[in-house]
Amino acid sequence: MTSTTETRITIAPRPRLPAASSWTLTIAVVVALLALLPLGFVLWATVVTGWETALQLIFRSRVGDLLVNTVLLVVLTIPICAVLGVSLAWLTERSDLPGARFWSWLCVTPLAVPAFVHSYAWIGLWPGFNGLPAGVAISVVAYFPFLYLPLSAAFRLLDPALEDQAASLGLAPFAVFRRVVLPQLRLALCGGALLVGLHLLAEYGLFAMIRFDTFTTAIIDQFQSTYNGVAAYMLALVLVLCCFVLLGLEASLRGRSRYARLGPGVARRPKIARLGKWKYVALLLPAVTAAFALGVPVLTLSRWLIAGGAGVWRLDEVGLALWQTLAICLIGGLATTAAAVPIAWLSVRRPTRASRFLEGCYYLASSMPGVVVALALVTITVRAMLPLYQSVATIVLAYVVMFLPRALVSLRASIAQVPVEIEQAAASLGRSPGNALLATTIRLAAPGAAAGVALSSLGIMNELTASQMLAPNGTRTLAMAFWALTGEIDYAGAAPYAVLMVAFSLPLTFLLHHQSKKIAGR
Amino acid sequence: MTFLTLTSLRKQYGSVAALDGIDLSVTAGSRTAIVGPSGCGKTTLLRLVAGFDAPDEGGIVFAGQQLADARSQVPAHKRGIGIVAQDGCLFPHLTIRQNIGFGLEAEASVKNARIAQLMDMVGLDPAMLARKPDQLSGGQQQRVALARALARKPRLMLLDEPFSALDTGLRAATRKAVTDVLTAAGITTLLVTHDQGEALAFADQVAVMRAGKFAQVGSPREVYSRPVDVATAAFLGEAIVLPAEVADGRAQSPLGVLPVDDIAYRGKAEIMLRPEQITVAQNGGDGVFATVAEINFCGPISDVRITLGDAFTFRLDIPSRETLSAGDRVTIGVAGAAHLFR
Secondary structure (H helix, E strand, O other): OHHHHHHHHHOOOOOOOOHHHHHHHHHHHHHHHHHOHHHHHHHHHHHHHOHHHHHHHHOOHHHHHHHHHHHHHHHHHHHHHHHHHHHHHHHHHHEOOOOHHHHHHHHHHHHHOOHHHHHHHHHHHOOOOOHHHHHHHHHHHHHHHHHHHHHHHHHHHOOHHHHHHHHHOOOOHHHHHHHHHHHHOHHHHHHHHHHHHHHHHHOOHHHHHOOOOOHHHHHHHHHHHOOOHHHHHHHHHHHHHHHHHHHHHHHHHHOOOOOOOOOOOOOOOOOOEOOHHHHHHHHHHHHHHHHHHHHHHHHHHHHHHHHHHHHHOOHHHHHHHHHHHHHHHHHHHHHHHHHHHHHHHHHHHOOOHHHHHHHHHHHHHHOOOHHHHHHHHHHHHHHHOHHHOOOHHHHHHHHHHHHHHHHHHHHHHHHHHOOHHHHHHHHHOOOOHHHHHHHHHHHHOHHHHHHHHHHHHHHHHOOOHHHHHHOOOOOOOHHHHHHHHHHOOOHHHHHHHHHHHHHHHHHHHHHHHHHHHHHOOO | OEEEEEEEEEEEEOOEEEEEEEEEEEEOOOEEEEEOOOOOOHHHHHHHHHOOOOOOEEEEEEOOEEEEOOOOEOOHHHOOEEEEOOOOOOOOOOOHHHHHOOOOOOOHHHHHHHHHHHHHHOOOOHHHHHOOHHHOOHHHHHHHHHHHHHOOOOOEEEEEOOOOOOOHHHHHHHHHHHHHHHHHHOOEEEEEEOOHHHHHHHOOEEEEEEOOEEEEEEOHHHHHHOOOOHHHHHHHOOOEEEEEEEEOOEEEEOOEEEEEOOOOOOEEEEEEEOHHHEEEEOOOOOOEEEEEEEEEEEOOEEEEEEEEOOOEEEEEEEEOOOOOOOOOEEEEEEOOOEEEEO
16 A cells, blocks of 8 residues: 555654753763762672671671661651641641641741751750650651641642542541541652651761760761771661661552542632631640740750850851851752753653653662761772862762752752743754753743752751761861860850851741742642 | 422622522422523532532521521531532542442442442443543543442432533533433432533423522423523523514514513513524515525534614524525514513
8 A cells, every 4th residue: 555655655763862862861870870879889888898797797786776776766756747747737728727827837947957956955955855755856846847848738739629529428527537638648748758767867966966876876986986997888788778668668658649630620729627616725736846846946046145145156267167158058059950950851851761760860869868978978089089088079979969859859840830842942043952951941940940059058058967077178067066066065155056057047948838839839 | 399498598708699599499309400600609509508618698408407507507428418520529549449439338248239230320331440530531430420429329419510521422421321320210419500401401490590699490491481581591592582562462573473472461572582483484485574694604504694674683593505695585484472571
């Protein structure tokens, strides 16, 4: 038949990737390889150590104790955070709680206080408070916003028609919540819980301050006291395995279901539950939470500031630390966002299996605790590239590895909002692909890029573990100075550094809150 | 026997009265359609009956039980009233089996048997039970939603524009299937729609709603042929409204002397004819002479504008014919009586 031959003739060979995307892909692959360096290092270290030594170092009572501590910490903290997060999100989004907007902001604000400052604040008030109870209590107030944020966004996105429908099928209000609302919160719960879990595994300052041993604190002790490389590597291996357990749990619980609205049109506004006489009882929950999560830091900090008077504001030292922190935040934030551009563009414009795999690599790499990243980069630079040891380039690489997903999320969202037709129009007007990209999509995605810089800077500002191990000689960020002073029991002297960190983090935290609202369409 | 009674229902949203005094009686086993343009308050009315919202004033009595008055109301989950929403509103996190079995409380074997029976009732393949709602077409989702609502054997079924999200072809078929199932089960049904054809085809009783009030309630034939006012007439279908001088059951109109359905009225009035009462003849016959001012060919029918002597014009859809063109003289005949607006 003629039509077949014609078809055969008109089939052109599949066009190869345009130059722009093959370049982008190459850069994205290189960044992914750099990001996976720490993980690769831990595996390499294990192989080099040899099975016998490795097993000896892993199966000892010290590791057992640490494992028990870690498991207890995670198993106690995450459910408490989840219950607190769901209750607060429901109260602020779906009930007529007086001042719901105000409480909603207060529920996010604890993120502006670095975890180790929470810890410092608590032992300032209760010096004897330590061990597991302290670890759980402080972790809850420091990390519950990671669950509150996605949960409140999910509550806003729920379609109230489904709840009406369930009621018409004979379900009482509590059954509707259990069978219809809760399952739809699953994605937010899983994602938030994973984030809390990874922070619990990675945090150093919070637990060191209250003398609660976790893998991270043990690795740093090992590193600082004896520089016992092999023992530290094996602890890092167990820590990495813990992270994998969390990632695997989350992936299997999350499932692959689609929870979006099925029908066309816009969802009706959710119904607001009337609390009636319970209103004032319900107010206790956000009020008590805010008292512990914000009141305690404010109280301790102001007490130390008053006690220290003007003397603690040594402008030369505080000023230098502030300047250095801002500089490293800006460099790190820009580098992180720049590193995220190729994969963000690929995953929106050329979503392939390869781009999804690369994206997965970035998320995996960033879920490695800061101490593992730092340990790997220290060892690699000392052994192979000494000039890079404690250089700005190395610490920036660590920040890129740890915070890239923060920039990626913002960038992706804003690139997705730029219609591809605009890029094509630029190409049709004679711009080369790379040029067209720069002139259109990148320009229009600038707000997202700015948010990406801001959010990764927020992470860098409050980062302590990796900064301590990797910072160039003579560098003293706010977090490092704060930590050094509390180590010398100079709590009053440390207060100004904490205040500055909180002051600079606050606007960024509100940006985060605002962004999560925008994603939810309000 | 009156099964559902609504008395002077009022519901205010801010300064807008969504429902402004609604009275309605529904007999057991009947089908009632509430039809009106979007925004007239018909969905609000359905939500009040379902128990999703409370009325500001008025009462709802259902099977002898007071469901709602100004002070208290029975919550939705205790009413035993089923509802099928516009988009089906299936639970996206559950399979079809779990969706249909959602409101059933029974041991697994009884439940599964009932689910299989319901799938058969709404004409769906049992192989679909393991799927998720997003793997079904719009019409299938709508049938699942019906099966889910039927599972609890409700005494009253509310249908909130359940066919409007479907394609034209699927729409008629799904409507037929739903009507058959509900009739077979003998369930009293309240349908809300903006499609007058659907309302007339579906119901025993039609309530025409406008701006929060019922303009007219009656049988489909009654509201179509004897609408209370011009707006209701025009909403339910094409209407040719003529000025007339009426006396002794006869009207002097631009279309000649026509019988009217009111023998008592005397004086000036407006009368209405439905297009199917009018014949357009090209070769003489009884009636008045007129001119085809304009003709638009639309396939099986043509849309024509007809001018009568002293510049009275109306438009009409007639079966297409090749010989008719603009400027032709035709004879207009009228069958049956005209309806008189008093």
